[in-house]
Amino acid sequence: MSKLLLELKDLTIFYKTLIGWVKVVESVNLSVDKGEIVGVVGESGSGKSTLGNAIARLLPPNSKIQGDIMLDNVNLAKLKESQLQKYRGTSVFMIFQNPLNSLNPVKKVGPQLLEAAKVRYNREGKKVEEKELVEETLKVLKELRLPDPQSIMERYPHQLSGGQVQRVVIGMALLLKPKLLIADEPTSALDVTVQAQVVKLFRQLNEELGTSIIFITHDISLAYVLSNRIVVMYAGRIMEDGDVDEVLRKPLHPYTQGLVSSIPKGNKSQNRLNAIPGNPPSFFVLPGGCKFNPRCNKVMEVCKQKEPSLVEKEGRRVRCWLYE
Amino acid sequence: MQIVDYILNVLHGNLGLDPFYKVPVTTLIGKYLPRTLELVIPATILSVVIGLVTGAIAASNRNKPTDYFIRGVYLVTWASPPFFVATVLQLVVAYYLGLLPPTGTVNPLLPAPKDITPFPILNAMLTGDWSYFWSLVHHMVLPTISIALVSFGIVTRIARASMLDYMESDFARLSLMKGLSRRKVVYGVVLRNASIPIVTLVALLFGYSVAGAVVIEDVYDYHGMGYFITQAIENLDYTSVLGTTIVVGISIIIANLVADILYGILDPRVRVVE
Amino acid sequence: MLKAIRRDKGGLVGLVIVVAFLLWSLIQGTLEVLAGYLKKPSLGYTLLPHNPFALNFQYSLLPPSSRFPFGTNANGEDILSRILYAMPRDAFVAIVVVLSAIAIGAVLGIISGYFGGIVDEAIMRITDAFLSLPALILVIAITLPLKATYLGTILGLMVVWWPTYARFFRAQTLKVKNMDFISAAKLGNVSPVKLFYSYIFLNSIDPIIAYATLDFGNVILTYSTLAFLGIGISPPIPELGEMAADGLSGLPQAWWWSVFPGMTILIIVVGFVLLGDRLQDIVAGRIAY
Numbered sequence: 001m002s003k004l005l006l007e008l009k010d011l012t013i014f015y016k017t018l019i020g021w022v023k024v025v026e027s028v029n030l031s032v033d034k035g036e037i038v039g040v041v042g043e044s045g046s047g048k049s050t051l052g053n054a055i056a057r058l059l060p061p062n063s064k065i066q067g068d069i070m071l072d073n074v075n076l077a078k079l080k081e082s083q084l085q086k087y088r089g090t091s092v093f094m095i096f097q098n099p100l101n102s103l104n105p106v107k108k109v110g111p112q113l114l115e116a117a118k119v120r121y122n123r124e125g126k127k128v129e130e131k132e133l134v135e136e137t138l139k140v141l142k143e144l145r146l147p148d149p150q151s152i153m154e155r156y157p158h159q160l161s162g163g164q165v166q167r168v169v170i171g172m173a174l175l176l177k178p179k180l181l182i183a184d185e186p187t188s189a190l191d192v193t194v195q196a197q198v199v200k201l202f203r204q205l206n207e208e209l210g211t212s213i214i215f216i217t218h219d220i221s222l223a224y225v226l227s228n229r230i231v232v233m234y235a236g237r238i239m240e241d242g243d244v245d246e247v248l249r250k251p252l253h254p255y256t257q258g259l260v261s262s263i264p265k266g267n268k269s270q271n272r273l274n275a276i277p278g279n280p281p282s283f284f285v286l287p288g289g290c291k292f293n294p295r296c297n298k299v300m301e302v303c304k305q306k307e308p309s310l311v312e313k314e315g316r317r318v319r320c321w322l323y324e
Numbered sequence: 325m326q327i328v329d330y331i332l333n334v335l336h337g338n339l340g341l342d343p344f345y346k347v348p349v350t351t352l353i354g355k356y357l358p359r360t361l362e363l364v365i366p367a368t369i370l371s372v373v374i375g376l377v378t379g380a381i382a383a384s385n386r387n388k389p390t391d392y393f394i395r396g397v398y399l400v401t402w403a404s405p406p407f408f409v410a411t412v413l414q415l416v417v418a419y420y421l422g423l424l425p426p427t428g429t430v431n432p433l434l435p436a437p438k439d440i441t442p443f444p445i446l447n448a449m450l451t452g453d454w455s456y457f458w459s460l461v462h463h464m465v466l467p468t469i470s471i472a473l474v475s476f477g478i479v480t481r482i483a484r485a486s487m488l489d490y491m492e493s494d495f496a497r498l499s500l501m502k503g504l505s506r507r508k509v510v511y512g513v514v515l516r517n518a519s520i521p522i523v524t525l526v527a528l529l530f531g532y533s534v535a536g537a538v539v540i541e542d543v544y545d546y547h548g549m550g551y552f553i554t555q556a557i558e559n560l561d562y563t564s565v566l567g568t569t570i571v572v573g574i575s576i577i578i579a580n581l582v583a584d585i586l587y588g589i590l591d592p593r594v595r596v597v598e
Numbered sequence: 599m600l601k602a603i604r605r606d607k608g609g610l611v612g613l614v615i616v617v618a619f620l621l622w623s624l625i626q627g628t629l630e631v632l633a634g635y636l637k638k639p640s641l642g643y644t645l646l647p648h649n650p651f652a653l654n655f656q657y658s659l660l661p662p663s664s665r666f667p668f669g670t671n672a673n674g675e676d677i678l679s680r681i682l683y684a685m686p687r688d689a690f691v692a693i694v695v696v697l698s699a700i701a702i703g704a705v706l707g708i709i710s711g712y713f714g715g716i717v718d719e720a721i722m723r724i725t726d727a728f729l730s731l732p733a734l735i736l737v738i739a740i741t742l743p744l745k746a747t748y749l750g751t752i753l754g755l756m757v758v759w760w761p762t763y764a765r766f767f768r769a770q771t772l773k774v775k776n777m778d779f780i781s782a783a784k785l786g787n788v789s790p791v792k793l794f795y796s797y798i799f800l801n802s803i804d805p806i807i808a809y810a811t812l813d814f815g816n817v818i819l820t821y822s823t824l825a826f827l828g829i830g831i832s833p834p835i836p837e838l839g840e841m842a843a844d845g846l847s848g849l850p851q852a853w854w855w856s857v858f859p860g861m862t863i864l865i866i867v868v869g870f871v872l873l874g875d876r877l878q879d880i881v882a883g884r885i886a887y
């Protein structure tokens with residue numbers, strides 16, 4: 001049995017805008033093993049959500065993708081909308097950025113969770129009583145440390161706090177037991193104490209069910225806490241990809257170095273990626289050569305001429321002329 | 325100080341005397357209004373239903389032939405004068421196909437049941453006079469459909485737009501992500517949410533339908549408020565027209581109240597917390 | 599703008615219908631006015647296939663043919679000629695009512711937004727009341743004491759048509775009012791009146807043109823419906839809604855009598871709606887997708 005779960009091959013994503021098609025993710029090659037947690041890190045606007053949504057095949061209608069998304073030998077990128085249903089939920093599940101609007105506002109929380117449980121049992125070809133489903137759901141809610149699960153099930157989403165909604169959505173993941181979970185900034189809307197709880201839940205999901213996780217965040221220190229591997233994105237490209245400890249200990253790419261040095265020592269609540277001067281480029285006017293060159297403190301002549309490719313270096317991958 | 329007298333009278337529920345029939349306007353309105361309501365209430369419900377369904381179908385087939393077809397249909401019905409829609413339906417369904425009576429309120433040969441309520445159709449039901457009942461229904465079908473046809477377009481338009489909005493919402497996307505079928509998401513989750521803003525349209529739609537009914541009754545020679553008001557126009561009978569306007573205003577206020585109640589039922593966020 | 603309209607089939611169809619209708623109304627309307635002025639009625643028919651008032655019972659209720667493309671009515675009058683003769687009056691009503699609605703709406707909306715408080719409250723209450731009652735019934739109530747004449751009906755329409763525009767201009771005014779301080783301070787010596795005027799004006803032109811285009815269709819629809827009920831007509835001059843009402847007496851055999859005038863209204867209104875929709879899409883920046 002191979003360890004590989006997901007393989008992205010030359011995945012390129014475009015959005016149609018007023019001015020025309022813009023390429024927001026460029027030729028991403030990435031593989032995720034079974035049971036692996038991959039942290040995808042980068043400043044806001046670097047294309048992380050776009051990448052995550054593409055894997056879940058939930059991009060907005062004004063988008064287009066090229067390349068392959070191989071999940072367990074099925075190419076999701078080539079499937080039609082009608083064929084996707086049977087992979088959604090149990091094969092891939094995604095928790096969206098800002099989860100507060102993720103629940104149907106006119107339906108009670110309980111039925112929304114039960115739907116998820118039913119989907120899994122249907123896929124497994126098992127028939128179960130409604131009562132069993134309810135019991136399993138209650139158990140999950142208890143694991144999530146939601147107070148009084150019984151009454152949570154009877155409430156409407158607007159009667160829950162943001163952290164509670166977030167945990168309900170994670171509860172769906174626990175009920176669906178997906179092979180791959182994509183979590184897009186799942187904690188950015190939550191306060192710090194809830195953040196830590198949520199991170200713990202993800203680890204639990206990973207350890208108990210062997211779920212692979214793509215954990216998207218702009219916060220490299222948060223990615224460090226949870227992930228086995230870190231993928232750094234900039235301007236829609238992978239800049240560096242490697243084992244989390246190695247990347248943190250010795251970042252190769254100047255951009256990763258910037259991110260890592262911006263982690264505040266000591267007071268952990270103040271971690272913002274503000275150490276790198278300048279702003280990410282606009283996708284309409286990307287700089288020539290290396291996309292990071294206008295902000296790079298190690299920029300060379302060649303960097304402005306030609307874009308470096310993603311090369312193997314010390315057991316990881318990096319896109320920078322310093323290493324070619 | 326005629327106007328002051330008139331207002332005082334109105335406040336006492338007295339809308340004046342009809343100059344031709346020499347009976348109080350309220351009596352005449354009391355006779356004709358229920359018949360119009362028998363058309364307008366089902367027509368309003370029908371146009372909400374047609375509008376939601378077509379809006380949902382159009383939205384889920386965005387920019388495909390089905391979408392263009394639905395948009396084309398509502399454009400035409402919306403831009404049609406109400407009498408034109410009624411005339412075409414009357415020609416095709418009643419005269420050419422002979423499926424329904426082209427004109428009239430009820431078969432005039434049938435004796436009317438006892439006046440228990442102001443509504444003929446309720447009277448027929450309460451007295452068990454089913455031949456009268458079916459005759460009424462037969463005469464109501466075409467006017468009701470005509471009214472619904474001229475007013476459903478606005479519902480389709482708004483339903484389609486809010487469906488498209490909600491289809492991009494996180495909760496619709498998460499429902500897909502859970503592995504629910506697209507059908508279930510579109511018609512269960514998205515449509516259910518998109519129907520909430522439609523409720524605020526109900527009162528407007530009702531007023532629109534009343535105005536449509538006035539004209540459409542004329543085409544079908546149906547004796548409701550439309551008949552009453554056309555008579556009043558021919559006779560330049562101002563008292564009756566003013567009385568009608570006031571009554572229509574009141575029924576729209578009531579329609580607004582109904583819409584508010586419906587809103588509370590449909591949207592848990594505005595429900596009073598126990 | 600024209601290029602953006604042309605790229606869309608619906609918008610193009612709308613543009614063609616609207617231009618044809620307005621152009622015809624201008625030419626034929628001029629001829630009708632001149633004919634009345636010079637006391638030479640035949641001048642009003644020069645462009646028409648037949649004299650629209652020619653009573654000729656020999657030709658009574660003829661079905662559509664090459665000679666009478668839309669057939670004839672009970673009096674033997676050519677329905678196409680009567681339709682063409684009637685059009686300029688619809689165009690006139692639409693233009694007068696929409697322009698006056700913009701003017702009244704601008705004045706009341708700006709007053710309402712600028713002064714706020716009790717003035718605002720009063721104007722907005724009236725606006726709400728007008729918007730919740732069907733225009734058709736309000737106009738009937740207003741024009742009937744004026745004997746339901748053509749001019750009386752235009753007046754009635756003018757009285758009820760402004761509220762949508764008042765709301766729009768009120769919203770625009772509130773927007774400026776809220777940024778007044780900042781921009782006035784920045785610009786230093788520019789007078790607030792001028793700032794106000796140019797801001798509201800520049801920001802309103804596009805959306806107003808788009809909405810008004812659609813609204814021309816609404817006015818024509820309401821006016822022809824009133825005419826159907828016998829309001830705002832001046833016999834023997836034909837009117838589309840009135841012709842459709844007369845034609846009911848010919849059903850079911852002489853269907854063309856009522857159907858063609860109704861269909862003409864439909865086509866004109868569709869034209870305005872298609873063009874107006876397209877313009878609104880362009881103004882809202884929705885087209886590029």
Ligand SMILES: Nc1ncnc2c1ncn2[C@@H]1O[C@H](COP(=O)(O)OP(=O)(O)O)[C@@H](O)[C@H]1O
Binds near residue numbers: 044048
């Ligand atoms: N629906 C869309 N249409 C057009 N452009 C989009 C759309 N969604 C995102 N973008 C653009 O794509 C780029 C990447 O966005 P995103 O994937 O959300 O980045 P991140 O999640 O890293 O913040 C941004 O420049 C954003 O403006």
Ligand code: SF4
Binds near residue numbers: 253255320
């Ligand atoms: S390629 Fe050049 S500009 Fe780009 S990151 Fe490396 S050193 Fe900096």
Ligand SMILES: [Mg+2]
Binds near residue numbers: 184
């Ligand atoms: Mg994002």
